[in-house]
Amino acid sequence: MSDQILTLHVGPSQLLSKLCDEIELEKTINDLVKWDSVRCHLSPGTRIKALVLNILCSGKPLYKVHEFYQTLDSEMLFDTSISPDQLNDDALGRALDYLHEAEAWKVYSTLALKAFKVDQDFLPLHPAPGNGPDMIFEFDDFVIVVEVTLTQSSRQEAAEGEPVRRHVAEIVDHYEQHGKRVYGLFLANKIDTNTAETFRIGVWYRPDDSRMALRIVPLTLEQFIHLFETGFRINGRLDYKLLEQVLRDCLVESNNDAPEWKRRIQQQIDRTVQRLNSIT
Structure with a gap:
């Protein structure tokens, strides 16, 4: 046999x-x-x-x-x-x-923290590689470029203002040919007002001097965690369309000066969380 x-x-x-x-x-x-x-x-x-x-x-x-x-x-x-x-x-x-x-x-949420290699306070366990954004999330119609920093005070704008804008601009150049909107999401323990001002203006110039308008929203880690946890508690997920709408609503308020924009961003987060909680 x-x-x-x-x-x-x-x-x-x-x-x-x-x-x-x-x-x-x-x-x-x-x-x-x-x-x-x-x-x-x-x-x-x-x-x-x-x-x-x-x-x-x-x-x-x-x-x-x-x-x-x-x-x-x-x-x-x-x-x-x-x-x-x-x-x-x-x-x-x-x-x-x-x-x-x-x-x-x-x-x-616990598994997501492990996947993103951050701890329970959303602080990175390892430094991100240089010459590129920390994370990129691509959806059907848009892309979110996520940058996370530990810097605070005026050092934050000096350390992050140029590289964050450059990284977002590079992604815009890559995806605009595919017709996808690109947003930058900047996360920090505290947002320095000078950093907010840099992203509020949101401008980058290419080598040929052509002007590019960038859409970058600065959020504190506390704001993002509040939004993230509420979405998962109510719906079992943070809906990506809701996240885009939050970013769009925050960008609408960017015609205010930086201190007021920061206050308006907080109000947008509070309204979104309140709206999610009203679903239950």
Whole structure:
């Protein structure tokens, strides 16, 4: 009788698994949800990771997730051998229940902080690479360039005014040919008024002296966290269209002088948070 060779498919699942491990998805979920480690054969974190990989690689419905894992090498994905039958809809459903009871938005916020490599106060764990923005978020119709700084007082404008405008201008030049709007989002513990004035004017000149108008909004970390956490608490996410509207509303107020613009930005954040809270 000839030996049979079982072929196991890997595809993008192994890469995605490593990304999950990089942000400590399993450990974070296990630490934040209530579960019985003695009675549970698979931890909630492992089950949620299995769901994430399924969603990103195959999109099978809950009751067919086990089929997705029939041709995968589970030991490469989870560092332990898992039978596909262990990933049935009842087991996965219980993991989702644990996540719901722990308030999913809190779990997601913690994972987001790990993914962005910042701590609980939104301070970076490692310095950003030079010659480029800290983060770029591309959506269907627009792009947000995010810059985060620890500098304060007058040093802030001197250290950040030119590089932030330059980074945003470079992204504008890249995306304007695709018809996408570009916004700059500048985050700091405190916004120095001179920094606000630089971004309020929002001008950059290309090497050929052509003038470029930039859309950059300075927010304090407290303002952004307030908006971010309220969005996740109410809707389970911060809607990207809502975020763009907030940026647009703040930019409308930029015809005021810098001190007044900062006050108007705070008012816009307060109104948005109040509007979100009224949904409940």
